[in-house]
Amino acid sequence: MTNKQVGSVNLDSGSDILYYYNKGHPDAVFKYKQICNVLLSVDSWSEKSKNEFFVQFFDSAHRFLQPTELLVERLCNVSWSSIPQPILPQFVILLKEIAVTHVYHTKVIIERFFNVLLPIVDIYVSEVKENENPSDTTPVIIQPSITIEQQILFTNLSREAIVDIIGRLHTAQEAVVEIAFKKFPHYSGPTFKFTEYIKQLILIAESCPDIAQDLWMKIVDHILQIDAIISKSVANNATFDAGDSLFALEEENMTIDSPMRQREIDLTNKLDKTMIIVLSRIAKGKMDLSKIVPGEDFSWLNQLSSVSDSCIFEQLWPAFMEQMLNAHDVQSVSFIWFFACNLEEKYQSFMLKMLWRLICKPVFAPNEWKRAHTAAAFLGGFLARAMYINFKTCTDWLKKMADWCNEYIAKSGLCRNCAGCIQHGTFYAVVQSLLFVFSFRYKEFVENNCIKDIHAWGLSRIVHSHFEPLKYISRVIARGFATISRRLQLVYCCHILDSSVIISSPIEHYLPFSFLQLPITSDVVAPLLRKFQPTDDDADIHVDMMEVDPRKHTVVEQDEDDYGFMDMEDDEVGMDIGQHSNVTTTVAAILSSSPFSIYKARTH
Incomplete structure (x- = not known):
């Protein structure tokens, strides 16, 4: 110039x-x-x-x-x-x-x-x-x-x-x-653009703790969108019915494959890589994921401060409370907190206590009902599926849940026409989680000689209460509990399930950590997941389960001989633990599975 x-x-x-x-x-x-x-x-x-x-x-x-x-x-x-x-x-x-x-x-x-x-x-x-x-x-x-x-x-x-x-x-x-x-890049854009942007946001959050929670909420919000699309696609897959395999055996190969549209393949790959990025940040300094998934690039983690005192669990907590608990039928993103709770015992304790606080908190609005119901589902999911939650912790929480249900019944008095009301949805959600966790881990109760202690929980009073919970919770869970309790001579309730129609439920039959749709992430998370194991005496019991026809809304039972509770020579009936289904679905590793058969029946 x-x-x-x-x-x-x-x-x-x-x-x-x-x-x-x-x-x-x-x-x-x-x-x-x-x-x-x-x-x-x-x-x-x-x-x-x-x-x-x-x-x-x-x-x-x-x-x-x-x-x-x-x-x-x-x-x-x-x-x-x-x-x-x-x-x-x-x-x-x-x-x-x-x-x-x-x-x-x-x-x-x-x-x-x-x-x-x-x-x-x-x-x-x-x-x-x-x-x-x-x-x-x-x-x-x-x-x-x-x-x-x-x-x-x-x-x-x-x-x-x-x-x-x-x-x-x-x-x-x-x-x-x-x-x-x-x-934020749109989920339909290139994968590398989406994942690299998330890495940069994580690095900014690490350096700016005052806005870290807000940035993590933005990240979770966008990956939940992808998860919702994939989960809906799996649920709508006519060849896939996760309800066919609620209790998967330890040695069973739960990977199911079926053709998917290119759009879903791309989104699955994008979500998978994003989840690995998030899990690697959570694991930094505590676990080396490069040994588990050596094919992924973790070099970007070197830009994180090695002396950072930021608590990643605290940064992620608002996203769990505000977004995860209000999300609808998403299956993959919840493993972020499942994985985080594995790293330190204090995270497990905090998670379970906060979920219980949400359950016990009085609710006055529909969105608060939804959060309480989902909190109960997560409580059941953690107690049943997490390998890092020991038997004593599990029994302590199950007893607390049973005591709460009994107190709820006592305070309700003799009120009539209350069965199935949405106002009592939290009660049904807690009962569903209680029965699922007990059924899933019943082998440990048998091995630890705790069956007599369970009689003091008042399960019979809960199951036979005027709320009629077995009619409104997941049919697969109800059937599983009825079969196991019959074998253990706890509660006779098979007759309650003999209904000709499916009754509309006040809760969603959703349990988190049900199945994995992400092949790379499953390498990290699968070792932390517990699979169903029957007792040695029950290992050869074939399943006595129902099939739900969503078009007819009727229940078809495979075995009608359900009235031999006191018969010591009853027919061999039990949990459906050995599924031989030929159904296949992409990229999914079914690990226990929420009752999608019921879900699909309700959505038709």
């Missing part, structure tokens, strides 16, 4: 131009507009011209007052690959200083930094290939214009700038969370 003397005004530098532009000097206004215009063609400049132009602004952040809004916008729009690499850090510092010094520019600059956080996007062009229908399109990938090294440099500079702005300008925290959500 040439030196020029305009009257008594010296406009030989960018700083001078901004100074007099803010004062309204006409020559400075003209120069300012010229600068804004030439920035549109910065890509075509020579290296020398770029250096001379940008350097003159590096110490002038204080000059970018509110009237310079257009220039700030143009500077933000400059591609970082167009800026000479030696001066790029100074350019980023300039934008950062402007954002901190002048709050009216803060949001647009933070938005620019988040744009850079996204890896260079592959451009998809619809192209009709030979022997394809015109409606079929195949993505054509155009190679990005920058190198991998440049991409790493850009994302690191951008992330560090965002963290610095948050640290120096606390009022920017809300804007950062808002923009982080706004810039």
Whole structure:
């Protein structure tokens, strides 16, 4: 830029131009507009011209007052690959200083930094290939214009700038969370773009604990969307009925495969890789996942501080309370907290206590009912499925659940017409979890000679109460409990299940940790999951279970001889523990399975 003397005004530098532009000097206004215009063609400049132009602004952040809004916008729009690499850090510092010094520019600059956080996007062009229908399109990938090294440099500079702005300008925290959500890649986009963005958000959350919970909520919100799509696809698969295998044997291969649409395959792969990223962050410093899934890249974890005192469980907790407990029939994301609780015993204790507090909390609105019901389902899921929850802890909680149910029945008095009412949904949810956990771990009760202790729990009173819980909880769970309790001579309740129609239930027949749809994540989580094991005496018992025809809404029993409770030579009946179903479904590893047969019956 040439030196020029305009009257008594010296406009030989960018700083001078901004100074007099803010004062309204006409020559400075003209120069300012010229600068804004030439920035549109910065890509075509020579290296020398770029250096001379940008350097003159590096110490002038204080000059970018509110009237310079257009220039700030143009500077933000400059591609970082167009800026000479030696001066790029100074350019980023300039934008950062402007954002901190002048709050009216803060949001647009933070938005620019988040744009850079996204890896260079592959451009998809619809192209009709030979022997394809015109409606079929195949993505054509155009190679990005920058190198991998440049991409790493850009994302690191951008992330560090965002963290610095948050640290120096606390009022920017809300804007950062808002923009982080706004810039989140859509789930239908490229997998690498989605996963890399999540890594950057995790790194920002690690450096900015004040907004860590908010950022994790944004992450969980987006992966729940993918989980919901995949879970719905599995539930709607006509060849898959998870209710056929509620109790899976330890040695049984529960992987089921069936053709899926390409969209679901892509989403499954995306969710799988995202879950591994989240689990690796949770496991850092406690477990080396690279030994379990050596094919995944964990090098990004080296950017996390090795001396960080942030508690990842605390950061994830609001997402569990606000999003996970209100989610509908999602199967994979819940394993985040299942895995986290395995790392430290205090997490297990905290999780179980908080779930119980939600169950016992009085509810007054439908959304609160939903949360209490789901909390009961999660309590049952943890107690039944988690290998890290020992037998004593399990029995203590089961007794507490049984005592609560008995107290609930006692306080209800002799009220009539209450069976099946949604107001009592929490009671049904607790009973469902109670009976499921007992049935799932009944072998341990037998081995520890605790059957007599169970008689003191009042299960008979619960099952035969005026609430008629066996008619409204999952049919598969009810049938399983009836069969086991008959074998152990605890409660005779098979006759309650002899109903010709399926009754509408006040609760969702949902149990978390039911099956895994993610092949890579299953390598990490499967060893933590308990599978059903019958006692040695019952190992050869074939199942006495019902089939639900969702079209007829009728119950068809495979064995009608259910009235031999006191007959010591009764027919061999028991849990359906040896499924020989030929059904197959993609990428799923059924580990115990919620009663999808009932679910499907209710949705038709």
